[in-house]
Amino acid sequence: MHSKTNVTVAGGICGLLSVASYLVIAFLDLSNSLTFLLAMLFPIFGIIFIYSLKEYIAAVNNSHINALSFTFGSLGFTLCAILLSAQLAVQIGIDVKTAGADAAMLKTIKESVRMVDMGIDVAWDMFISTYMILFLFATVKIPSLKWWGIVSGVLGLLLMVFNVLTFPNPPAD
Secondary structure (H helix, E strand, C coil): CHHHHHHHHHHHHHHHHHHHHHHHHHHHHHHHHHHHHHHHHHHHHHHHHHHHHHHHHHHHHHCCHHHHHHHHHHHHHHHHHHHHHHHHHHHHHHHHHHHHHHHHHHHHHHHHHHHHHHHHHHHHHHHHHHHHHHHHHHCCCCCCCHHHHHHHHHHHHHHHHHHHHCCCCCCCC
């Protein structure tokens, strides 16, 4: 049981670090290398967090839905890492401001390439929303997580619906 407690605490810390890394890159102007590192830490810490949740749930009420939800969450966070890498590479690699006469052409190219990462963004949303819905079913019999599961499931369903309705653009766009 001591091992499960360590995993749960470590997972909780990683969950906080995941969110913190995302907020830092969203609101601070950092060097390209630091931005990339923090962008990768968001999904890496996110996977550790959902793994610890899976282990906690398995200790209380083991189920196939719990394992399946972790699989979707891990794939979702992997897609997120790919998405963030692509976004940053395009943003850093294609500098329209210093392009001079080629600026209009580069802007068109950049917008076209951005459609690829927007497609990956929608895939990330679909996988993470599936995780959120499955998390509901994995936690429904666990009193301490039941309401978190319900909130997660409802938000996951809404995220999925908005992504389907707005495809190929993510809902925020």
